Amino acid sequence: MKILVCIKQVPDMESKFKIDAGGTWYAKTDLAWRMNEYDEYAVEQAVQLKEQVKDADLTVLCIGSDQVKETMKKALAMGCDRGAHIADSNASGKEPFEIAGIIAEYAKDKNFDLIFTGMQSQDRGSGQVGVLVAEMLGLPSVSTVVHFAYTGGTVQVKRELEGGIKACVTVQAPVVITCQLGMNTPRYPTLPNIMKAKKKELLTIPVADLLKVAARQETAKMYFPEKKGGGLVLEGDIAELADKLIKILKEKTAVLA
Amino acid sequence: MKILLIAESREGKLLGGTYELAAFAAKMNAESVMFLVGDDTVLPKYAGKLYLADGKAAGEYNPDVHKQLVLDVIAKENPDMVALCHSSYGWDLAPRIAYALKAAQISEVVGVVDGVPVVPVCNSKLRRDVKAKTVKSVVTLQAGAFGLADEPSGTPEVEKIAVAGAGRVQFTGYEQAAAGGVDLGKAQVIVSAGRGIGKPENVAMIAALAKALGGEYGASRPVVDSEWVEHNRQVGTTGQTVTPKLYIACGISGAIQHLAGMKKSEFIVAINTDRDAPIGDVADVLVVADLKQFVPLFTEKIQSL
CATH class of the missing domain: 3.40.50.620 (HUPs)
Structure with a gap:
């Protein structure tokens, strides 16, 4: 069995963001970077599938500058067998259609049985790439999956819907699955596995070799949203903050009466 | 158009x-x-x-x-x-x-x-x-x-x-959310724990504040996904939608899916170290503080009222 899992490196969402000089993206300096949270579930599911079927080869793919190799190493330490690093100094400027085009071009002649992606990235949040990859490859796809089971070519999944309801779905491999938070419990790489990961193949492919489609949209401008509410912001000594908050709750709500 | x-x-x-x-x-x-x-x-x-x-x-x-x-x-x-x-x-x-x-x-x-x-x-x-x-x-x-x-x-x-063709993906039915447990919809006060609580042991401090205020505790998705709090206490799109008299969001950044489940609460307090967290957009009061220090102290003061 051949499995592909596609991951993205994103900034920590708690970061203090700034707009870059071009005004169309956030500045990439002074940020802490990590694996897109949704992709951690995708990697874990891919590794669990590999462990289940035993005879499997699991490739992790990531698009970006050399910096993304750090995130790829985590995926390798979690259990991926090899890495395909698509070298691109402007990955963040690429629209979902281009990202999907690159992945589909890489995957098209490799006969993957299963392709896992996160259901969306934490920065763009478009939720398009996984489904587009499937459309480009002519494969079925199921998005927003919170439960996955594989038995002899048949994939049974549950999609998460609004209100905590799940839709149960059956599909035959090859298939693309986009992974929702909570699908499993992503493992922490152990030290021996981190050491082993350093010896695994990490092949770099220039993005120009794989980018054959053009973007269908563009970011005209990026900016901070206007602060909506005139909410009160309290800062300072915590004992004073607690007293202030009690005073406010007494005045504005009936819960302390 | x-x-x-x-x-x-x-x-x-x-x-x-x-x-x-x-x-x-x-x-x-x-x-x-x-x-x-x-x-x-x-x-x-x-x-x-x-x-x-x-x-x-x-x-x-x-x-x-x-x-x-x-x-x-x-x-x-x-x-x-x-x-x-x-x-x-x-x-x-x-x-x-x-x-x-x-x-x-x-x-x-x-x-x-x-x-x-x-x-x-x-x-x-x-x-x-x-x-x-x-x-x-x-x-x-x-x-x-x-x-x-x-x-x-x-x-x-x-x-x-007219519908033609069968499609490659077969839908076999729905699985309903687990019934029973806590009905947050009835609580007058809800204190919710977010990722900012840091570790499962800290759920107790959120529950203690909720109890002191005569309410229930809830949680945002990451806390439920980590299995620190059961799903029937999840507030948001894939959990419950609540409108209590007072909602206190502790260490919750304010993802849209969470906001959709609580933004109609009558009065919203957010406790967060990140002054720019989106929860601030819906909060009546944003307390910029480390909840791990603030919440126990605040609970103590509420209890001694």
């Missing part, structure tokens, strides 16, 4: 986002037609043409079949834009339609400024204006972004469309 609106129904019930699509079309000053896979006994209030495919024949989740039905309607109507809800149905179907149309797809639109869609970035900390480079475009709309000024009205002119 003409927009094709992709309405939604589940288990014979029309979903709320349907009317937001119509509100979006009105805001765009656009002509519209609607598409629905559903049931002719449950029709949306809509003063326009509705293409209706039978939900029993098409299946409630069947992306191949639904895509083809939408493409059939597009062939007849030739809309400039296709609008869906940014929901589990919409974000699954939209890329399939956009790909077939060779059209731009703009996800989770929260507003339109001078005709250009605006979308959130990085958990709503940033916004971006996105321009389509194609003539046709597909958009998904964030829930609640295009609210209705008036109650919808009208009776649609229904044209039934």
Whole structure:
């Protein structure tokens, strides 16, 4: 069995963001970077599938500058067998259609049985790439999956819907699955596995070799949203903050009466 | 401009986002037609043409079949834009339609400024204006972004469309959310724990504050996914929607899915170290503090009142 899992490196969402000089993206300096949270579930599911079927080869793919190799190493330490690093100094400027085009071009002649992606990235949040990859490859796809089971070519999944309801779905491999938070419990790489990961193949492919489609949209401008509410912001000594908050709750709500 | 609106129904019930699509079309000053896979006994209030495919024949989740039905309607109507809800149905179907149309797809639109869609970035900390480079475009709309000024009205002119083909994905049924447990909907005060609590042991401090205030404790998705708190206490799109007299969000950044579940609370307090966290947009009071220090002290003071 051949499995592909596609991951993205994103900034920590708690970061203090700034707009870059071009005004169309956030500045990439002074940020802490990590694996897109949704992709951690995708990697874990891919590794669990590999462990289940035993005879499997699991490739992790990531698009970006050399910096993304750090995130790829985590995926390798979690259990991926090899890495395909698509070298691109402007990955963040690429629209979902281009990202999907690159992945589909890489995957098209490799006969993957299963392709896992996160259901969306934490920065763009478009939720398009996984489904587009499937459309480009002519494969079925199921998005927003919170439960996955594989038995002899048949994939049974549950999609998460609004209100905590799940839709149960059956599909035959090859298939693309986009992974929702909570699908499993992503493992922490152990030290021996981190050491082993350093010896695994990490092949770099220039993005120009794989980018054959053009973007269908563009970011005209990026900016901070206007602060909506005139909410009160309290800062300072915590004992004073607690007293202030009690005073406010007494005045504005009936819960302390 | 003409927009094709992709309405939604589940288990014979029309979903709320349907009317937001119509509100979006009105805001765009656009002509519209609607598409629905559903049931002719449950029709949306809509003063326009509705293409209706039978939900029993098409299946409630069947992306191949639904895509083809939408493409059939597009062939007849030739809309400039296709609008869906940014929901589990919409974000699954939209890329399939956009790909077939060779059209731009703009996800989770929260507003339109001078005709250009605006979308959130990085958990709503940033916004971006996105321009389509194609003539046709597909958009998904964030829930609640295009609210209705008036109650919808009208009776649609229904044209039934035939369902053909089976599709590669087989929908076998729904699994309902686990029943029982805590009904947060009845609580007057809810204190919720977010990722900022740091470790499962700290749930106790949130529960203690809730108890001191005579309320219940809840949690945001990451805390439930980590199994620190059971799912029946989850507040948000995939959990419960609550409107208590007081909601205290502890260490919750304020993802849209969480906000959708609590923003109508009467009074909202957020406790967060990040002054810029999106929760601040809905909070009446934002206490910039480390909850691990603030919450125990605050609880003590409440208890001694």
